Amino acid sequence: MEPSRGRDVSEVALKGADAPVAVAASRAAVLRRLRLTDMIFHGLTRGASLAVLALLGGVILSLVYGAAPALSTFGFGFLFDESWNPVTERFGALAPIFGTLVTSAIAMLIAVPVGLMIAFFLTELCPMMLRRPIGIAIELLAGIPSIIYGIWGLFVFAPFMQQYVQPLFIDSFANVPVLSTLFAGPPYGIGMFTAGLILAIMVLPFVTSISRDVFDAVPPVLKEAAYGVGCTTWEVFRYVVLPYTRIGVIGGFMLGLGRALGETMAVTFVIGNAHHVSASLFAPGTTISASIANEFTEAVGDLYTSSLIALGLILFFITFCVLAIARYLLLRLQKQGGK
Amino acid sequence: MPDMTIATANSPLYSGRRRRNAIAKSLALAATIFGLGWLVLILGVLIYQGIGGLSLAVFTEMTPPPGAAGGLLNAIAGSIVMTVLAVLIGTPIGILAGTYLAEYGRHDKISSVVRFINDILLSAPSIVIGLFVYEIMVAPMGHFSGWAGAVALAVIVIPVVVRTTEDMLTLVPDTLREAAASIGLPRAHMIVRIAYRAAQAGIVTGILLAVARISGETAPLLFTALNNQFWSMNMNAPMPSLPVVIFQFALSPYAEWQKLAWTGALLITVTVLALSIIARSLTARKSS
Numbered sequence: 001m002e003p004s005r006g007r008d009v010s011e012v013a014l015k016g017a018d019a020p021v022a023v024a025a026s027r028a029a030v031l032r033r034l035r036l037t038d039m040i041f042h043g044l045t046r047g048a049s050l051a052v053l054a055l056l057g058g059v060i061l062s063l064v065y066g067a068a069p070a071l072s073t074f075g076f077g078f079l080f081d082e083s084w085n086p087v088t089e090r091f092g093a094l095a096p097i098f099g100t101l102v103t104s105a106i107a108m109l110i111a112v113p114v115g116l117m118i119a120f121f122l123t124e125l126c127p128m129m130l131r132r133p134i135g136i137a138i139e140l141l142a143g144i145p146s147i148i149y150g151i152w153g154l155f156v157f158a159p160f161m162q163q164y165v166q167p168l169f170i171d172s173f174a175n176v177p178v179l180s181t182l183f184a185g186p187p188y189g190i191g192m193f194t195a196g197l198i199l200a201i202m203v204l205p206f207v208t209s210i211s212r213d214v215f216d217a218v219p220p221v222l223k224e225a226a227y228g229v230g231c232t233t234w235e236v237f238r239y240v241v242l243p244y245t246r247i248g249v250i251g252g253f254m255l256g257l258g259r260a261l262g263e264t265m266a267v268t269f270v271i272g273n274a275h276h277v278s279a280s281l282f283a284p285g286t287t288i289s290a291s292i293a294n295e296f297t298e299a300v301g302d303l304y305t306s307s308l309i310a311l312g313l314i315l316f317f318i319t320f321c322v323l324a325i326a327r328y329l330l331l332r333l334q335k336q337g338g339k
Numbered sequence: 340m341p342d343m344t345i346a347t348a349n350s351p352l353y354s355g356r357r358r359r360n361a362i363a364k365s366l367a368l369a370a371t372i373f374g375l376g377w378l379v380l381i382l383g384v385l386i387y388q389g390i391g392g393l394s395l396a397v398f399t400e401m402t403p404p405p406g407a408a409g410g411l412l413n414a415i416a417g418s419i420v421m422t423v424l425a426v427l428i429g430t431p432i433g434i435l436a437g438t439y440l441a442e443y444g445r446h447d448k449i450s451s452v453v454r455f456i457n458d459i460l461l462s463a464p465s466i467v468i469g470l471f472v473y474e475i476m477v478a479p480m481g482h483f484s485g486w487a488g489a490v491a492l493a494v495i496v497i498p499v500v501v502r503t504t505e506d507m508l509t510l511v512p513d514t515l516r517e518a519a520a521s522i523g524l525p526r527a528h529m530i531v532r533i534a535y536r537a538a539q540a541g542i543v544t545g546i547l548l549a550v551a552r553i554s555g556e557t558a559p560l561l562f563t564a565l566n567n568q569f570w571s572m573n574m575n576a577p578m579p580s581l582p583v584v585i586f587q588f589a590l591s592p593y594a595e596w597q598k599l600a601w602t603g604a605l606l607i608t609v610t611v612l613a614l615s616i617i618a619r620s621l622t623a624r625k626s627s
Contacts, residue, residue, distance in 0.1 A: 034525045041527035042443055048435030049444065049453045052501060055494065056456045059467065062474035117370035125367055134371065136619070141378045143615045144608060145555020147582050148385065151589045151604050155597075156384050201377050208374065232360035255462060262464025264558040265586065289466045289558070296473075296562045312470040316463070323459045331455075 063316060066309035069302055078310060084275035086300070091307035093314060095275040099192060099285040100315070103267060104260040106196025106281070107203050111260075112253055114200075115207030120237050122208075123215040135212065142205035150269035153198045154190075158270050161197075162189030166282055184280040188272065193281040195271045202266055203256040210252030214245040214333065248333045254326030262319050264289035288315040382608070389605025392598045397606075402568055402584055405593045411603055413570045414584040417485070420572065421564060421580060422554055424489035429496030430546055436497070437504025442530050445509075454505075461498040468494050469559035477563060485571075485578035488564025495556060496549040503545025507538040540621050547618035551611045557582035581607055 070091065071078060081092020118138065122131060166187030173179035183193075218241050226236045242249070272284020273294050286294075288311045299305045396410045403409025436453070444450040472491040477483055511534050519529035535542070565577040566587060585603045588596035 034528070038525040038527040041530070045435045045439035045443055048432045049439040049450070049501075051432055052436050052453050052457050052460070052497065055497065056460060058475065059463075059471045062471050063467070066470070066474050114370045114373060117367045118374050120363075121367035121371045125364060126371075134375065137375055137378055140612060140615065141374070143551060143611055144381065145557075145582065145611055147555060147557045147585055148381065148604050148608055151585065151600060152381050152384060154589060155388075155601075204374055204377075232356055234360040234363035235356065237363070258462050262462075262466070264464065264466045265582075268586075269589070289464060292466055292470065293558055293561055296470075297565065309470055309474070312467050316467045319462075319464055319467075320459060323462055324455075327455055327458045
């Protein structure tokens with residue numbers, strides 16, 4: 001809206017005394033114009049917000065459309081078939097789904113306790129002066145692009161794992177029943193375990209910053225009351241803060257899990273891209289996103305491409321459910337806080 | 340008083356609780372050092388490996404064939420072009436949608452649905468976005484293109500901008516809106532002239548964060564813009580980008596390529612960190 005229009009109104013108003021009829025007419029014209037621009041703007045913003053809905057619809061539709069040939073050829077068996085053979089055109093999603101779940105599980109097993117402890121440190125123990133810088137540093141960790149984690153994992157972390165960590169694990173657990181199968185085989189460096197650890201580093205800042213935010217939202221009265229009856233810092237955290245923020249913590253956990261499941265580049269570098277389901281965590285494997293990233297541009301034949309898109313559809317379905325639960329829980333927390 | 344302290348400190352229950360407290364506190368400190376340690380480690384290696392390859396040639400020469408020296412000029416240019424286009428496409432849609440959520444439709448049923456869906460898009464796997472754009476653009480057009488890459492990045496920009504725009508507009512006090520309404524200003528004019536102005540810094544922050552997010556994105560570009568070894572400003576042809584070149588070079592067996600990959604990684608990280616620090620300082624000044 002240009003300033004001239006406002007001047008119109010005031011000029012009309014000043015001259016109003018001379019010609020009341022003309023004034024009324026032009027005032028109506030100005031009002032109509034204002035109303036019209038308002039209507040247009042309303043429509044535009046509404047259209048844009050509907051476009052966001054259309055975007056999600058488009059993603060789902062295009063994935064279903066692209067995955068249709070593979071799904072109709074293999075049916076439900078696609079989910080439980082380990083084979084992945086471009087030559088005979090037999091594809092199954094079991095190995096990528098297995099790899100995705102295992103690496104994400106490793107990541108969450110490490111990131112959640114560590115993230116919660118960092119949030120505990122930041123909200124209860126950290127000196128005020130350091131609170132902001134450490135918080136920002138953790139969030140910077142979240143901002144580093146995943147390809148950086150990937151290249152770092154490939155050139156620095158994987159060799160380190162191969163030389164020091166994996167031989168140590170293999171030797172020390174060689175005679176322990178379950179662990180000897182989990183940590184078996186030659187130390188390749190790359191593999192599901194390394195990928196899971198890198199994912200843990202990537203997910204850590206998400207878990208930390210959400211936990212910190214929900215811990216900060218605990219009413220001080222509750223904590224003060226607990227301190228007042230003689231609780232230690234840890235007891236206040238364990239028996240007052242954690243139960244109170246349970247829903248939010250689970251929401252943050254699910255959000256981190258959504259990240260871990262869908263993460264592509266960091267995993268692609270270090271997973272080894274082998275379509276196998278193996279019991280050993282040190283064996284190379286693959287995840288859904290790593291398979292797509294590695295093979296999509298090289299896929300020949302409609303069925304190969306379509307199978308990869310079907311993998312994408314499965315990934316989207318899993319992350320959609322996880323993220324929906326996360327958002328639902330965090331939303332419930334918000335409403336609870338609003339009361 | 341001193342007697343009492345000694346008595347309680349000696350009771351087994353109390354000393355056990357104190358011990359547990361001390362253990363938990365030191366674990367928390369250890370966890371924090373562990374978390375920050377990774378940041379130091381990653382940045383340290385990145386600077387150590389990347390700075391050696393940093394030279395004028397990186398910014399003036401094209402990506403080399405295997406075994407030769409060269410730079411990253413075409414990849415940097417491609418990244419900039421696609422990022423700018425993605426922001427130009429994504430930002431208006433994002434700001435308008437965020438405006439609807441915060442202003443016109445704050446309590447609408449449909450707004451809560453849009454908010455929910457937007458939050459899901461915000462953390463949806465970016466590789467799926469790549470597949471989506473492949474299906475709607477690359478497959479029908481029959482070739483990879485810079486446009487497809489820009490659209491894929493724009494799809495990632497939109498939810499970020501929607502979210503920050505809505506958050507920043509809801510922070511604008513309602514009294515400002517009421518004051519505007521009381522002098523007869525229609526809503527559209529109130530939003531453009533008052534609400535946007537009050538939320539300006541926050542909205543710019545959102546755009547900067549979106550740029551930071553997409554400048555490191557690799558997965559959605561792999562099969563939309565693909566890659567290109569040569570200088571190309573043709574948006575209808577495959578276009579190189581810094582992240583994809585890093586991906587290709589890092590996984591190659593050639594030492595020169597790997598060195599360039601590290602240098603590229605350093606460039607991207609510095610850009611992303613600088614953008615997010617600038618974005619943060621913008622809102623920090625606003626709120627203080």
